[in-house]
Amino acid sequence: MPLPNWLRTTLxxxxxxxxxxxxxxxxxFVIGRVMPIDPVLAIVGERASQSTYDAVFQELxxxxxxxxxxGYYIWDVIRLDFGTSLLNARPVSEDxxxxxxxxxxxxxxxxxxxxxxxxxxxxxxxxRKGSWIDQVARVVALVGYSMPIFWLGLMGxxxxxxxxxxxxxxxRVGIFYVDxxxxxxxxxxxxxxxxxxxxxxxxxxxxxxxxxxxxGYYSLAYISRMTRSFMLEQLSAExxxxxxxxxxxxxxxxxxxxxxxxxxxxITVIALSYANLLEGSVLTEIIFSWPGIGSYITTAxxxxxxxxxxxxxxxxxxxxxxxxxxxxxxxxxxxxRAR
Amino acid sequence: xxxxTRLLSGAALGLAVSLTPLTATAETPxxxxxxxxxxxxxxxxxxxxxxxxxxxDISRNVYSRLVYLDPMDLEAGYxxxxxxxxxxxxxxxxxxxxxxxxxxxHSGNPVRAEDAAFSLRRAVMLDKTPAFILxxxxxxPENAEETIRVEDGKxxxxxxxxxxxxxxxxxxxxxxxxxxxxxxxxxxEVDGDMGNTWLKTNSAGSGPYKLDSWKPNESxxxxxxxxxxxxxxxxxxVIVRHVLESxxxxxxxxxxxxDIARNLNPEDVAGASATDGIKIEDxxxxxxxxxxxxxxxxxxxxxxxxxxxxxxxxxxxMKNSFLSGQYTIHQNFLPATYLGAxxxxxxxxxxxxxxELLAEAGVENLEVEIGVREAQERIEIGQSFQxxxxxxxxxxxxxxxxxxxxxxRYRARELDVYLGAWGPDYPDPQTNAGTFAYNPDNSDEAxxxxxxxxxxxxDTGGLTEKVEAAVTEGDRDKRxxxxxDIQAEFRETSPFVVMFQQIEQSAVRDNIANWSTGxxxxxxxxxxxxx
Numbered sequence: 001m002p003l004p005n006w007l008r009t010t011l012x013x014x015x016x017x018x019x020x021x022x023x024x025x026x027x028x029f030v031i032g033r034v035m036p037i038d039p040v041l042a043i044v045g046e047r048a049s050q051s052t053y054d055a056v057f058q059e060l061x062x063x064x065x066x067x068x069x070x071g072y073y074i075w076d077v078i079r080l081d082f083g084t085s086l087l088n089a090r091p092v093s094e095d096x097x098x099x100x101x102x103x104x105x106x107x108x109x110x111x112x113x114x115x116x117x118x119x120x121x122x123x124x125x126x127x128r129k130g131s132w133i134d135q136v137a138r139v140v141a142l143v144g145y146s147m148p149i150f151w152l153g154l155m156g157x158x159x160x161x162x163x164x165x166x167x168x169x170x171x172r173v174g175i176f177y178v179d180x181x182x183x184x185x186x187x188x189x190x191x192x193x194x195x196x197x198x199x200x201x202x203x204x205x206x207x208x209x210x211x212x213x214x215x216g217y218y219s220l221a222y223i224s225r226m227t228r229s230f231m232l233e234q235l236s237a238e239x240x241x242x243x244x245x246x247x248x249x250x251x252x253x254x255x256x257x258x259x260x261x262x263x264x265x266x267i268t269v270i271a272l273s274y275a276n277l278l279e280g281s282v283l284t285e286i287i288f289s290w291p292g293i294g295s296y297i298t299t300a301x302x303x304x305x306x307x308x309x310x311x312x313x314x315x316x317x318x319x320x321x322x323x324x325x326x327x328x329x330x331x332x333x334x335x336x337r338a339r
Numbered sequence: 340x341x342x343x344t345r346l347l348s349g350a351a352l353g354l355a356v357s358l359t360p361l362t363a364t365a366e367t368p369x370x371x372x373x374x375x376x377x378x379x380x381x382x383x384x385x386x387x388x389x390x391x392x393x394x395x396d397i398s399r400n401v402y403s404r405l406v407y408l409d410p411m412d413l414e415a416g417y418x419x420x421x422x423x424x425x426x427x428x429x430x431x432x433x434x435x436x437x438x439x440x441x442x443x444x445h446s447g448n449p450v451r452a453e454d455a456a457f458s459l460r461r462a463v464m465l466d467k468t469p470a471f472i473l474x475x476x477x478x479x480p481e482n483a484e485e486t487i488r489v490e491d492g493k494x495x496x497x498x499x500x501x502x503x504x505x506x507x508x509x510x511x512x513x514x515x516x517x518x519x520x521x522x523x524x525x526x527x528e529v530d531g532d533m534g535n536t537w538l539k540t541n542s543a544g545s546g547p548y549k550l551d552s553w554k555p556n557e558s559x560x561x562x563x564x565x566x567x568x569x570x571x572x573x574x575x576x577v578i579v580r581h582v583l584e585s586x587x588x589x590x591x592x593x594x595x596x597x598d599i600a601r602n603l604n605p606e607d608v609a610g611a612s613a614t615d616g617i618k619i620e621d622x623x624x625x626x627x628x629x630x631x632x633x634x635x636x637x638x639x640x641x642x643x644x645x646x647x648x649x650x651x652x653x654x655x656x657m658k659n660s661f662l663s664g665q666y667t668i669h670q671n672f673l674p675a676t677y678l679g680a681x682x683x684x685x686x687x688x689x690x691x692x693x694x695e696l697l698a699e700a701g702v703e704n705l706e707v708e709i710g711v712r713e714a715q716e717r718i719e720i721g722q723s724f725q726x727x728x729x730x731x732x733x734x735x736x737x738x739x740x741x742x743x744x745x746x747x748r749y750r751a752r753e754l755d756v757y758l759g760a761w762g763p764d765y766p767d768p769q770t771n772a773g774t775f776a777y778n779p780d781n782s783d784e785a786x787x788x789x790x791x792x793x794x795x796x797x798d799t800g801g802l803t804e805k806v807e808a809a810v811t812e813g814d815r816d817k818r819x820x821x822x823x824d825i826q827a828e829f830r831e832t833s834p835f836v837v838m839f840q841q842i843e844q845s846a847v848r849d850n851i852a853n854w855s856t857g858x859x860x861x862x863x864x865x866x867x868x869x870x
Binding site: 051052055085087088089090095098154157158161162165169170171174175178179286287288289291295296299303 | 367536555593
């Protein structure tokens with residue numbers, strides 16, 4: 001008896017996720033093992049005795065064949081056990097539960113700013129092609145593409161925190177508010193709201209707004225240019241001319257007809273931008289002392305903490321997969337042909 | 340962030356800040372100390388395992404030892420801490436410590452000789468990285484029960500041979516000498532690990548502070564111990580925030596959100612020093628920058644060539660340019676502030692003198708390879724040396740590599756010349772004398788990769804015996820003289836060109852008093868700080 005359509009689709013989706021994840025795990029595991037970094041030396045230091053070195057070598061299971069090590073790793077990952085961080089002796093899953101919400105909070109606010117400003121800017125730039133608004137949008141996007149993020153970040157900190165004092169400084173929250181609200185989601189804004197502690201909320205907001213705006217600006221640059229390009233294509237189509245000839249208002253032509261038809265493409269663009277932000281913007285995290293997943297993976301990589309690198313990579317891989325699935329679902333909502 | 344981006348960001352911020360001078364605007368509470376520091380090197384806070392700079396800072400403030408170094412009087416050397424006095428046996432091998440009475444751990448448990456014995460035995464038996472500091476006295480996991488014991492309520496340790504008492508006690512001031520609460524630690528033992536897993540992230544000490552939390556790459560929070568035997572610290576809470584970027588540290592300091600910034604680059608130090616309400620405090624640290632000449636090389640092993648290289652370093656030029664404020668000239672293997680340190684720096688930049696020496700040695704058209712790790716300051720030192728050497732007719736080829744690549748070749752005695760840094764492991768002169776000037780077996784088979792003299796195939800010309808004698812000399816003053824003599828000979832004969840000693844520059848708000856990073860001999864202390 002043939003499987004129902006929905007079940008077949010679900011199974012196929014799950015199968016593709018499993019294969020993608022396995023491939024991801026294999027590649028990262030192999031890269032981790034062939035990297036010219038000695039994880040044992042990273043733990044014991046240059047001056048440790050040979051017996052100390054050997055003990056740690058065995059403790060890490062590095063004396064076993066690669067394929068056996070990989071087998072153990074897969075089994076652990078299935079049980080959501082990414083092992084212990086070689087460097088800080090904590091479970092990697094605990095570390096990830098601490099750093100990922102920090103990035104999620106920052107990236108979500110960043111992409112929100114990027115969408116709210118970027119999409120209208122792109123639409124207006126397309127509708128008023130060649131006008132001063134279009135030129136401004138182009139310059140904004142160009143600056144967004146070309147300015148090094150660390151430079152803009154430092155300038156932002158200097159002006160809005162150092163000189164004007166409008167926003168909080170580096171870190172997620174001021175020292176008086178550290179650990180004041182119980183951690184439920186790991187996202188301070190949400191935790192503070194859940195706790196009803198609006199002082200913490202305000203302080204956390206003052207700390208996140210600058211790095212989020214910075215990330216939002218970079219997303220905006222990309223989203224606005226892509227929106228403009230998609231809209232120009234639609235606005236030159238015959239059905240738009242027909243709509244105008246029929247006397248439809250310009251607002252309806254742009255938003256009800258042209259924009260409606262670029263939503264699917266925009267979803268891809270936004271999903272990609274969001275995924276990039278969720279990977280963690282290392283430089284932004286460094287400048288703003290934001291303990292997110294980007295700086296976590298980078299620090300782990302430079303310190304040869306391979307459990308942490310692999311754990312972080314799996315999380316990032318999962319994000320991409322989830323966003324892909326979510327995008328597919330949205331396609332089906334917005335485009336009947338994809339159903 | 341790579342070198343280019345660092346430079347660019349530093350330059351950008353420097354330019355902007357120079358145009359817009361900031362004034363400090365806010366203050367942290369009077370009973371709280373907030374420090375911006377790079378703490379991503381902390382891997383554990385167990386004193387038997389911790390061997391990194393930021394981890395040692397925590398340990399120093401959380402764990403009392405038998406003897407300690409007073410941050411307000413570091414020159415005095417070790418002083419009584421949990422041990423009020425000690426007696427040395429006639430044969431010089433046994434030391435009996437009388438414990439301070441009435442001291443309690445943070446848990447409320449009393450501090451006893453049993454805890455001290457347990458702590459030292461535990462460090463030996465766990466055999467983690469810093470265990471060699473105790474193992475050099477002949478303590479092994481097998482004999483620890485007999486050599487470290489309790490008799491009549493006193494702690495008794497017996498070494499395998501006679502050592503200078505100052506050597507033993509100096510080593511006990513190191514992080515590994517921290518006394519842990521046996522009852523609490525063993526209550527958290529898992530699979531016979533003597534509480535190691537638990538102590539990696541928790542504390543069980545009796546020091547002036549207790550550890551509230553350590554969030555990796557984020558912060559360390561300490562709160563004062565109201566029952567500390569020497570009185571509760573003025574700063575009731577200490578928060579060390581992990582701030583990687585120098586520019587971010589500076590902004591936090593200038594806005595008054597932190598009291599101390601510990602990792603400012605020279606540009607930011609200069610900028611911060613011009614800001615109202617901020618002062619710069621310099622302290623000499625233990626790191627030495629040096630060149631080492633491989634004595635397997637037929638030309639580099641000539642005494643005149645070794646001498647010539649010491650005249651090919653533009654000490655003043657580098658100190659006053661790209662090393663400004665970060666390093667000072669130092670030409671001895673014991674860092675200034677160490678017992679027995681020498682302040683003799685006889686070599687100056689003198690190309691003509693170097694040429695004469697090379698001519699005396701009959702060396703012409705010398706070409707050598709110098710291995711340098713990919714760190715900006717080292718590469719710049721290498722380039723400065725390369726230019727100077729070229730003027731003396733020596734062609735220097737610089738090989739830049741990762742730490743692992745360069746160190747592997749250095750340890751395999753393959754490099755002609757190595758340019759690198761060395762930091763002491765514990766606060767006794769033996770730590771550096773025992774590696775720069777000690778090499779009992781110079782053969783390849785000895786494979787003594789831990790000894791710098793061996794790595795450079797240098798047989799030390801008799802200094803090995805002098806180092807052995809100094810480490811057993813009981814009279815402190817005589818011992819100091821012995822190290823001064825060893826270093827005088829070392830300067831003239833060794834293939835090491837010791838060039839610079841590191842300076843740590845802390846940018847501190849001017850209401851902070853008594854700040855100490857511990858100089859070269861120890862770590863940062865917080866309990867004496869006031870506002």
